[in-house]
Amino acid sequence: MTSQELQRVRQLPAGRKADLASYVDEVGRVTVADLAAHFNVSIDTIRRDLDQLDRENILIRTHGGAVSTSERAGRDREIDVRLSMQAAEKEAIAQLAVDLVTDGSVLMINAGTTSLAVARALRNHRNLTIATNNLRIPAEISPTVFRDLYMFGGAVRTLTQATTGPVTLGMSGSTPEVDIRCDMALIAVGAVDGSGCSTSNLGDAAMMAEMISRAERTAILADSTKLDRRLFAQIVPLEGADYLVTDRAPSSGLAAALDAAGVTVLVPEGE
Template sequence: MDTQAPARGRRLPAGRKADLAAYVEEFGRVTVGDLAAHFNVSIDTIRRDLDQLDREGVVVRTHGGAVSAAENQGRDRGLDVRLRMQVAEKEKIAQVAAGLVEDGSVIMLNAGTTTLAVARALRNHRDLTIATNNLRIPGEISPLVFRDLYVFGGSVRTITQATTGPVSLALSSSTPDVDIRCDLALIAVGAVHESGYSTTNLGDATMMAEMIQRADRVAILADSTKLGRRLFAQVVPLEQADYLITDEQPGPELAATLAAAGVEVLTP
């Protein structure tokens, strides 16, 4: 009986997919061409394998390749990658968040794919005033939804397609900034920990904290993969939010800390 392992090009699909997933996990970011050459199969075969692994949540499909779902957990991912991650969870969170928004109210939304999902979920709202640093929102939200839409200025971070700068709006270069406030700030964060809410970038954290300070009510948005984690830049302590909107209930320790801080956890 021949006990030799089959040649790589003749591996069973299930075995190849397992090897492919391990390869993407090891290298973090790969192209379709590299994978086809490495596994000695066609580009179409690799594309089908990656599509299936993407559906299973093992990898994240990108234009021309894939990245590991666990790549650089503590660093910024490109928007094209993040738009493919936790899609169903973000849509559920967005629906809950939209339920907190009253017609005619003033809201602030920060950068991120979760707040982009919220903007889409507001399609049945009317007469809103919206202020944001998310450069994708003006092109995604229906003009029927808002009365006024403002984008905060600052430097542009292309990886997140957002501005980073002061939470302020000037009427002209010769007049002082107008003091602004909102009824509700909807803030997507990178991590939720007993110590507070955090993100990867110091400038983003500063801007998010200022949005929170200017809001009568604050809802933090974070899918369950971000719970119990802590990233580089703390935004604010837990008690500075009124709500945490997520797709699953937090673990017992975090849930108890949130309750003690007066934060109401909202799930679909």
């Protein structure tokens, strides 16, 4: 194919979208304006292309641009980028998860944007005790919801707006460590497959596993893009969870594994 023929192919919608997807994958993060200039098309055309490629899970649409899906497997993203990903699905998960919570109970909630959606959805609950490593929760949860709110200490990870460290709450240097327990752990994870729940960061995995070990019941929170996937660090096998709260019914293979492990799957009505 000559260079002129190649250029004509690239001006066709299908050819442009293929080039666009390749370009986003190579660059990692782009804006709509940059893409419009690069491909010499209108901003509205680029927006339509990005919306379609996002629906096809080829890239991740963000406010004002897109990011590559290749970042999904292992690298942390800035929380503002992750807040725009699967936003409707996270809201649906949050509404299901808060139905598991009773007033007056003690909760542990981990970091993550799905967990943050759950914390916001607790607005009609009262008298909760909440312990978390999610730095966004104190600013975004309604003060009418909780009786006590605690933050776990540790190293601060600015990208994810979280702390990573031991699941302890010290009162003073001379006081022995207090054993803490909770009624429910609400744990957002990076991946769920037949072997269990996993995430990309070793420290996060250890912290989530400890939260789960201190809980009477555990609800795993994962949108459907995280199902049938495995990341670097395992948190718990499927048997370690009581519920999987997601936005779409799992595949038949994963559903069978969850059933065998005694995990109740919660999905929105109609899914």
